[in-house]
Amino acid sequence: MPRVILVSHRLPISARVERGELVVANAAGGVATGLLGIHERGNGLWVGWPGETWRLGPGPRAALSAELRDRRAIPVELEAGLARRFYEDFSSAVLWPLLHYQLERLPLDPKGWDAYREANERFAEAIVSVHRPGDVVWVHDYQLLLVPGLLRQRLPDATIGFFLHVPFPSSELFRVLRWRRDLLEGMLGADLVGFHTEAYANHFRRSAAQILGCEVRNQRIAFQGRRVRAGAFPMGIDADAYEALAEDPAVLEEARQLRRDGVELVVAVDRLDYTKGIPRRLLAFERCLERHPALRSRIRLVQVAVPTREAVPENRDYGSQVDELVGRINGRFGSVDRQPIHYVSRTLPREQLVALHRAASVALVTPVRDGMNLVAKEFVASRSDEDGVLVLSEFAGAAAELVGALIVNPYDLDGVADAIAAAIEMPREERRRRMASLRARVLRHDVTAWARDILAALDAEGRRRLGGATTVPPTLETPPTSKPSAVAAAAPAEGPLACILDYDGTLVPFQDRPSDARPDVEILRVLTTLASLPEVSVDVVTGRRRSEVEEWLGHLPIGLHAEHGLWSRPSEHANAPASDAWIRRLATRPAWMDEVRGRLEQRARDVPGSSVEEKEASLVWHYRTVDERVGEAADPGIARGRVGVLARPGPQAVLGVQPDW
Numbered sequence: 001m002p003r004v005i006l007v008s009h010r011l012p013i014s015a016r017v018e019r020g021e022l023v024v025a026n027a028a029g030g031v032a033t034g035l036l037g038i039h040e041r042g043n044g045l046w047v048g049w050p051g052e053t054w055r056l057g058p059g060p061r062a063a064l065s066a067e068l069r070d071r072r073a074i075p076v077e078l079e080a081g082l083a084r085r086f087y088e089d090f091s092s093a094v095l096w097p098l099l100h101y102q103l104e105r106l107p108l109d110p111k112g113w114d115a116y117r118e119a120n121e122r123f124a125e126a127i128v129s130v131h132r133p134g135d136v137v138w139v140h141d142y143q144l145l146l147v148p149g150l151l152r153q154r155l156p157d158a159t160i161g162f163f164l165h166v167p168f169p170s171s172e173l174f175r176v177l178r179w180r181r182d183l184l185e186g187m188l189g190a191d192l193v194g195f196h197t198e199a200y201a202n203h204f205r206r207s208a209a210q211i212l213g214c215e216v217r218n219q220r221i222a223f224q225g226r227r228v229r230a231g232a233f234p235m236g237i238d239a240d241a242y243e244a245l246a247e248d249p250a251v252l253e254e255a256r257q258l259r260r261d262g263v264e265l266v267v268a269v270d271r272l273d274y275t276k277g278i279p280r281r282l283l284a285f286e287r288c289l290e291r292h293p294a295l296r297s298r299i300r301l302v303q304v305a306v307p308t309r310e311a312v313p314e315n316r317d318y319g320s321q322v323d324e325l326v327g328r329i330n331g332r333f334g335s336v337d338r339q340p341i342h343y344v345s346r347t348l349p350r351e352q353l354v355a356l357h358r359a360a361s362v363a364l365v366t367p368v369r370d371g372m373n374l375v376a377k378e379f380v381a382s383r384s385d386e387d388g389v390l391v392l393s394e395f396a397g398a399a400a401e402l403v404g405a406l407i408v409n410p411y412d413l414d415g416v417a418d419a420i421a422a423a424i425e426m427p428r429e430e431r432r433r434r435m436a437s438l439r440a441r442v443l444r445h446d447v448t449a450w451a452r453d454i455l456a457a458l459d460a461e462g463r464r465r466l467g468g469a470t471t472v473p474p475t476l477e478t479p480p481t482s483k484p485s486a487v488a489a490a491a492p493a494e495g496p497l498a499c500i501l502d503y504d505g506t507l508v509p510f511q512d513r514p515s516d517a518r519p520d521v522e523i524l525r526v527l528t529t530l531a532s533l534p535e536v537s538v539d540v541v542t543g544r545r546r547s548e549v550e551e552w553l554g555h556l557p558i559g560l561h562a563e564h565g566l567w568s569r570p571s572e573h574a575n576a577p578a579s580d581a582w583i584r585r586l587a588t589r590p591a592w593m594d595e596v597r598g599r600l601e602q603r604a605r606d607v608p609g610s611s612v613e614e615k616e617a618s619l620v621w622h623y624r625t626v627d628e629r630v631g632e633a634a635d636p637g638i639a640r641g642r643v644g645v646l647a648r649p650g651p652q653a654v655l656g657v658q659p660d661w
Contacts, residue, residue: 002136003042003044003045003132003135003136004038004039004042004136005045005131005135005137005138006035006046007123007127007138007139007144007147008031008035008046008047008048008139008140008143008144009049009087009091009141009143009144010027010032010051011027011032011048011051011068011073012026012027012048013025013027013067013068013073015053015056015067021060022056022060022064022067024064031140031141031165034238034374034447035451037238037447038448038451039072044072044135045073045074046071046074047074047123047126047127048075048076049077049083050064050068050076052080052083054079074129074130076122076126078119078122082118085111085112085115086112086116086118086119086143087143088309089111089112090110090112090113090115091116091142092309093107093110093111093112094106094107094112095142095145096142096166096275098169098176098177099142099166099168099169100167101167101173101368102274102275103173103176105274106176113178113179117146120144120147120150123147124146124147124150124151124154127151128151128154131155135159136458136459137151137155137159138161138162138163138454138455138458139160139162139190140162140163141163142164145183146182146183146186147162147189148160148186148187148188148189148193149185149186149187149188149189150186150189153189157466159191159462160190161190161193162194163194163195163454164187164194164195164200165196165371167196167200167369167371168200168201168204169203170203171207171210171211174203174211180207180211181211181212184207184212185212185223188208188212188214188221188223188224190228191228191229191458191461191465192228192231192454192458193228193229194230194232194233194454195231195232195233196233196234196371196372196397197232197234197397197400197608198231198607199400200397201219204230205219205221208223209221219231226465227464227465229457231457231606232606233453233454233457234397234398234400234401234445234450234608235372235374236446236447236448236449236450237377237442237446238446238447238448239442239443239446239447242378242382243381243382245350245351245354246358246381246382246383248351250351251351251358252355254351254352254355255355258359263297263299263300264298264300265299265300265301265302265356265359265361265362266285266300266301266302266360266361266362267301267302267304267356267360267362267363268281268301268302268304268363268365268366269304269306269353269375270303270375271305271306271308272305272306272307272318272322273309273315274318274368275368277367277393277410278303278318278322280413280416281303281364281366281410281416282303282322282325282326282329282341283413284366284413284416284420285301285329285364285417286329286332287413287414287416287417288416288417288418289333290417291418291421292417292421295421296333296340297338299361299424300338300341301341301364302342302344303341303342304344304348304356305319305322305344305345306345306346306347307346319345322345323343353378354378357378357379357382357388358382358383360379360388361388361424362388362390362423362424363376363388363389363390363391364391365379365391365392366391366393366408366410367393368410368411369395370395370396370398371397372396372397372398376390376392376398376405377398377402380442381439381442381443383435386436387428388431389406389426389431389434390402390404390405390434390435391405391406391416391419391420391423392405392406392408393409393410394407395409400608400609401441401445402438402442403608403609404433404435404436404437404438404441405438406419406422441608445605449605453602453605496535497535497536497537499530499537499538500539501538501540501541502541503540503541504517504542504543507519507523507527507540508520514622518552519552519553524556527540527553528556531557531558531571532557537571538558538571539558539559539560540553540558540559541561541564541565542562542564543618544562544563545562545563545615546563546567546582548562549562549567550562550582554569554574557571557574558571564618566584566616566617566618567582567583567585568582568585569582570583586617589616593614593618597614597619600612600619600621603621604621607623607626610622
């Protein structure tokens with residue numbers, strides 16, 4: 001079985017010395033947390049920096065080496081000066097603000113490039129030293145952008161993947177960087193470059209085209225005789241673990257205690273970083289108290305801000321700004337026995353965070369820019385009671401997936417303030433409907449599914465590059481239909497007139513929820529009038545289920561055809577019992593559906609917000625709720641189309657897209 005060599009800046013453990021003894025614990029952070037379970041269940045290695053080992057004496061150092069061997073961890077040693085310049089001077093001070101669209105925070109004279117390159121060389125050397133033929137190398141995040149290219153030079157036949165856990169900016173922003181070509185060429189050393197959203201992947205592809213002059217076709221970039229795939233793989237969480245923890249009696253009791261005074265909690269959990277938009281969130285909460293006086297005694301904001309990268313001066317200044325805002329707002333709206341903002345500036349155990357999520361009426365996740373933001377998914381996974389409202393920034397990668405959230409612009413203080421009020425006042429039925437949609441996505445697309453999808457795609461790309469056998473899924477595109485020719489075919493002719501009408505998008509407008517697209521009184525009147533005219537027959541053809549068609553239109557004197565013709569009821573049988581009126585055109589379930597379903601479900605995973613519906617003899621890919629920008633980046637036809645991909649009963653599966661004329 002091939003080994004997976006995981007590569008990240010930090011190993012998934014943190015080491016410290018207490019009373020002369022080495023203490024090793026699992027490290028915090030999204031990358032380490034997300035990948036640790038995958039590493040522990042596998043047989044591979046993890047390459048990364050073990051931390052400030054220069055502070056360890058001979059005894060603790062030997063103990064750490066033994067611990068690393070037991071955990072299949074390969075340390076990359078960096079001296080103190082190199083580690084500081086690589087991480088603080090370049091990764092944190094240059095790449096972090098650039099990738100998060102914070103150009104005003106870029107240093108006037110960027111430093112640390114030489115250290116960044118040297119550190120990436122060290123990582124590449126460590127990987128080469130343990131690599132065996134057949135291994136899969138999976139490199140992670142912005143600190144190691146050069147590693148894939150360095151590996152490709154040393155291991156030309158290796159299967160290499162790269163995943164960026166932060167945003168990738170538009171090409172106009174990325175080209176600001178002096179070392180733009182070096183970084184792009186480094187990333188393109190991989191066979192597969194993964195991002196959280198299709199928008200980030202598209203920005204990367206455009207940068208490769210505009211800065212390096214690469215040819216880009218669909219998701220692939222031609223570079224140095226290879227074709228590199230750049231795609232979207234939204235990261236999930238260990239949803240089962242959060243759901244189980246949310247039902248723990250101790251957690252439930254703590255959540256009950258948090259709610260004991262009857263005040264509704266608005267909860268926000270972040271790292272103390274300027275990309276998280278905490279000052280704007282505090283100002284928006286203050287604006288909510290101003291605009292909605294009735295809520296002042298009803299709500300409290302619990303803001304958890306975990307200190308991070310404290311050696312970076314801007315982060316220290318940012319923390320002071322947050323402290324001052326909390327004090328001012330509490331002074332303005334607080335009283336002796338009540339403060340509108342409860343501020344916690346430290347790391348909380350996972351059990352306490354889940355209790356906060358369970359106690360919250362609203363989760364407020366409003367970064368000004370974020371790669372994904374797993375906190376939003378942790379909140380959803382924790383709500384096994386299917387209650388609570390997620391207010392989510394449109395600039396978080398999670399917004400492309402979590403379409404049941406209230407999406408806000410964090411720069412619009414009034415808009416965020418009103419969204420908080422709307423979330424508090426939202427009827428229980430709507431809260432549950434939205435949360436059910438969110439949970440369906442988060443629980444199904446967890447971290448295990450994320451890793452499985454990426455590694456499967458990486459294996460396929462490696463085989464393709466080496467000329468091995470691989471299964472290429474069929475295209476989902478259809479030739480464009482000529483509108484003029486369709487109009488000409490419908491020209492008036494002599495004799496009886498047959499009106500064959502589509503339902504969704506023709507008789508009724510498209511709805512985000514298909515069950516809302518019921519015919520109104522006017523549509524029923526028009527159909528009845530048409531059918532009563534001499535020498536006019538009316539038939540409605542739809543992809544909907546027979547039960548829906550029968551309920552909504554069954555009392556009309558018209559022909560009905562459900563599931564694109566699988567079931568038909570001729571107009572002359574309009575008054576017959578349902579068991580006699582409907583004719584099934586296909587006796588058995590088509591054999592092709594099992595194969596096609598897997599392909600459509602993979603497409604649904606690639607396009608967050610879409611879903612697959614299975615009917616008796618057809619499959620439907622719905623993407624009405626997909627963000628238009630995501631759809632356009634994934635497939636230009638998605639932004640223009642409405643119905644999705646249809647598989648009609650017959651000898652073969654027919655896949656097609658209905659354009660939105």
